[in-house]
Amino acid sequence: MQPSSAISSHSGGQQVSVLLPLPLAGAYDYRVPRGMAVRTGQFVAVPLGVRVVTGVVWGEARGGVDPAKLKEVLGTREAPGLSRDMLRFIDWVAAYTLSPPGAVLKMAMSVPKALEPPKPVTAYAPAPISSAPASVSGTEIRQIRQIRQIRQIRMTPARRRVLEVAAEGPPLILADLARKAAVGTSVVKGLARAGALIPVQVAAPPPHPLPRWQTEGVSLSAAQETAAAQLVRAVDRGGFGVTLLDGVPGSGKTEVYFQAIARVLEQGRQALVLLPEIALSAQWLERFRGRFGVEPAQWHSDLTGARRRATWRAVTEGQATVVVGARSALFLPYPDLGLIVVDEEHDAAYKQEDGVIYNARDMAVVRARIGEFSLIAVSATPSLETLTNVKEGRYQSLHLPDRHGGATLPDLQTIDMREDKPASGHWLSGALGTAVEETLSRGEQALLFLNRRGYAPLTLCRACGHRLQCPRCTAWLVQHRRAGRLLCHHCGHGAAVPTHCPQCQAEDSFAACGPGVERLAEEVSELFPGARTTIAASDTVAGPAAAAALVKRIEDHEVDLIIGTQIVAKGYHFPLLTLVGVVDGDLGLTGGDLRAAERTYQLLYQVAGRAGREQSREQRAGRVLVQTYMPGHPVMAALTSGNRDQFLEAEAQARRDAGMPPFGRLAALIVSSRDRAAAEKVARNLAATAPHGPHVQVLGPAPAPLSLLRGRHRLRLLIKAGRGTNMQKVLGQWVGQRAGGARLPGGVRLQVDVDPYSFL
Numbered sequence: 001m002q003p004s005s006a007i008s009s010h011s012g013g014q015q016v017s018v019l020l021p022l023p024l025a026g027a028y029d030y031r032v033p034r035g036m037a038v039r040t041g042q043f044v045a046v047p048l049g050v051r052v053v054t055g056v057v058w059g060e061a062r063g064g065v066d067p068a069k070l071k072e073v074l075g076t077r078e079a080p081g082l083s084r085d086m087l088r089f090i091d092w093v094a095a096y097t098l099s100p101p102g103a104v105l106k107m108a109m110s111v112p113k114a115l116e117p118p119k120p121v122t123a124y125a126p127a128p129i130s131s132a133p134a135s136v137s138g139t140e141i142r143q144i145r146q147i148r149q150i151r152q153i154r155m156t157p158a159r160r161r162v163l164e165v166a167a168e169g170p171p172l173i174l175a176d177l178a179r180k181a182a183v184g185t186s187v188v189k190g191l192a193r194a195g196a197l198i199p200v201q202v203a204a205p206p207p208h209p210l211p212r213w214q215t216e217g218v219s220l221s222a223a224q225e226t227a228a229a230q231l232v233r234a235v236d237r238g239g240f241g242v243t244l245l246d247g248v249p250g251s252g253k254t255e256v257y258f259q260a261i262a263r264v265l266e267q268g269r270q271a272l273v274l275l276p277e278i279a280l281s282a283q284w285l286e287r288f289r290g291r292f293g294v295e296p297a298q299w300h301s302d303l304t305g306a307r308r309r310a311t312w313r314a315v316t317e318g319q320a321t322v323v324v325g326a327r328s329a330l331f332l333p334y335p336d337l338g339l340i341v342v343d344e345e346h347d348a349a350y351k352q353e354d355g356v357i358y359n360a361r362d363m364a365v366v367r368a369r370i371g372e373f374s375l376i377a378v379s380a381t382p383s384l385e386t387l388t389n390v391k392e393g394r395y396q397s398l399h400l401p402d403r404h405g406g407a408t409l410p411d412l413q414t415i416d417m418r419e420d421k422p423a424s425g426h427w428l429s430g431a432l433g434t435a436v437e438e439t440l441s442r443g444e445q446a447l448l449f450l451n452r453r454g455y456a457p458l459t460l461c462r463a464c465g466h467r468l469q470c471p472r473c474t475a476w477l478v479q480h481r482r483a484g485r486l487l488c489h490h491c492g493h494g495a496a497v498p499t500h501c502p503q504c505q506a507e508d509s510f511a512a513c514g515p516g517v518e519r520l521a522e523e524v525s526e527l528f529p530g531a532r533t534t535i536a537a538s539d540t541v542a543g544p545a546a547a548a549a550l551v552k553r554i555e556d557h558e559v560d561l562i563i564g565t566q567i568v569a570k571g572y573h574f575p576l577l578t579l580v581g582v583v584d585g586d587l588g589l590t591g592g593d594l595r596a597a598e599r600t601y602q603l604l605y606q607v608a609g610r611a612g613r614e615q616s617r618e619q620r621a622g623r624v625l626v627q628t629y630m631p632g633h634p635v636m637a638a639l640t641s642g643n644r645d646q647f648l649e650a651e652a653q654a655r656r657d658a659g660m661p662p663f664g665r666l667a668a669l670i671v672s673s674r675d676r677a678a679a680e681k682v683a684r685n686l687a688a689t690a691p692h693g694p695h696v697q698v699l700g701p702a703p704a705p706l707s708l709l710r711g712r713h714r715l716r717l718l719i720k721a722g723r724g725t726n727m728q729k730v731l732g733q734w735v736g737q738r739a740g741g742a743r744l745p746g747g748v749r750l751q752v753d754v755d756p757y758s759f760l
């Protein structure tokens with residue numbers, strides 16, 4: 001815990017500044033009434049106009065307001081306050097992203113209800129039996145109970161799993177019961193309605209048991225041991241430092257960083273593990289449980305309100321010692337954080353694209369520097385940013401060159417689609433079809449990777465060529481046949497497929513163009529009618545419970561063929577999966593994205609890593625086939641040769657020559673409005689006042705590739721600067737108070753995106 005002496009105290013009658021979780025310019029001064037004591041970091045209730053708002057004591061009063069006019073702090077909140085480090089972190093992130101500090105504070109205060117003492121919550125227990133015979137044993141009671149239930153209600157495998165889990169231990173809250181049984185919460189609710197489960201009030205969600213750091217992990221190989229020892233030493237030494245843990249998939253990176261977590265726990269401090277997509281982390285949680293005996297606290301957007309409240313509270317009380325979470329977990333109020341692990345550090349999912357626009361990997365480094373502790377960045381395909389930091393000596397680096405247990409990396413080959421062309425309306429080449437067939441006939445599993453949800457990315461009228469477009473975005477509507485709808489992947493707009501073309505009135509004239517996973521599934525079922533196929537995309541596998549259930553079905557070999565988007569690319573380990581077919585290797589290479597090549601390389605490498613991860617039998621060697629129209633592209637060359645360094649060197653050279661990140665600085669301004677003329681006017685004004693100098697260049701304004709999004713017209717300006725330039729200062733002088741999503745006249749909004757990842 002942070003020593004309380006680190007927190008200055010303001011006795012009654014004094015004035016303090018209080019930051020509110022609102023997008024205001026800064027903290028406001030308040031008077032502390034006599035008899036009340038407040039500390040920096042403490043949560044306090046203050047008046048704001050006619051409202052009462054909870055904010056945080058940010059420090060001494062700023063002054064400048066007549067003390068007689070200051071309003072009084074109304075009261076203190078009972079929760080522990082924010083640490084000094086947290087306050088500094090919030091200020092830092094606000095300054096870096098040009099956001100109002102209150103908007104950043106809002107991310108740290110995402111659960112206002114957690115500031116109230118915990119309330120009782122509803123948990124579920126199996127329904128009691130009214131008249132069990134006196135002589136039966138506990139097991140028999142359970143069996144009778146289940147028989148009764150089976151007779152009375154419609155039983156499904158999901159319902160049976162829930163009843164089994166409920167019979168095992170103490171009553172569980174809805175979310176936990178559903179998660180443990182790997183079902184949706186509606187299954188539990190259905191059982192409760194049917195009377196097979198009864199609701200009971202329990203004190204609060206149970207506290208997080210301390211992970212058992214004392215237990216030994218797996219016995220590490222020599223290379224793993226060396227890496228683990230270095231990470232542990234860094235924790236012991238204390239102080240800020242970043243280490244890149246760079247190793248091929250399956251080399252044991254997770255086992256290695258578990259050692260560092262164990263040491264932090266031994267020191268009695270907290271650890272945070274960031275994962276790009278926590279919804280898909282079922283196997284990671286399993287590994288953690290295997291190593292530490294308990295589940296860590298989890299933090300992501302799919303938690304219930306009660307769980308959110310309890311977890312926030314457990315973190316701020318220091319009671320939750322290990323948190324695994326998505327990027328927002330970085331803003332939880334840890335009183336004593338001692339380590340951050342950023343797993344899959346290269347992943348673009350760490351970039352938050354709206355509200356406060358930040359990269360959680362980069363901000364995690366800032367958090368570690370402020371807190372003076374270690375950060376471990378983990379990846380098989382590190383970002384150019386991180387590798388450059390290693391090269392220039394700012395970060396340490398550890399390398400795990402081999403797969404654990406001597407398993408070899410899968411053999412990767414490209415299929416030249418110019419030569420092995422599928423028939424029109426089909427997407428699998430002969431070579432890939434044959435490979436799938438061979439794999440299935442051996443009783444192994446195959447993954448066909450296509451990073452496109454739905455049936456077809458474009459629907460057009462055969463008669464007049466009219467394309468079905470989202471009315472609110474510059475984007476085609478994607479056909480989703482399962483849902484029977486057309487959907488916009490940018491704004492969620494949905495519509496039925498029209499019976500007549502809106503342009504030429506032709507009837508039933510629409511043709512689907514291009515493949516999505518659903519369409520691929522159709523082709524596969526023609527080719528391999530006997531194969532058990534599943535589609536794994538974010539709309540078919542929604543949420544952690546569904547993901548866990550899917551993982552289990554694949555592990556239990558209830559599935560032969562997986563057709564998946566990027567949600568299956570990351571981290572999973574399926575022993576029987578020996579073939580990965582990339583249906584469109586070129587998909588990510590088009591478009592004006594600075595990182596298109598790097599990202600495609602990372603994604604394809606990751607998905608290739610799903611093949612043949614276990615070589616318990618010789619024939620389980622993995623195979624990866626990438627369909628491409630550009631077999632000579634440097635990304636394909638790097639993937640087939642396995643020469644990552646050569647590719648990265650070329651990529652780095654190109655960026656260096658262009659003065660692009662990480663060798664130069666970049667920020668984007670996005671001006672948007674429902675009123676196109678108003679947006680254009682603001683953008684033009686910005687361009688007219690743009691900074692210029694030898695190391696600063698402003699490009700634009702130009703209509704954004706997504707020039708219409710959610711009904712707003714968008715223009716972009718790009719500012720490019722040398723590495724030595726203080727981008728925040730330049731931006732601040734240029735756009736100043738207009739930044740931070742502030743609304744300008746005419747409903748114009750200006751967003752500042754420092755270190756942009758999206759160029760749409």
Ligand code: ADP
Pocket residue numbers: 218219220221224247248249250251252253254255256404573
């Ligand atoms: P990575 O994170 O690099 O992909 P993991 O840590 O997930 O690698 O390890 C891959 C697999 O190998 C896991 O099932 C893990 O338990 C196993 N493994 C790794 N190292 C060892 C070891 N030293 N002893 C036993 N199993 C190991």
Ligand code: ZN
Pocket residue numbers: 470471472473475488489490491492493710
């Ligand atoms: Zn749309």
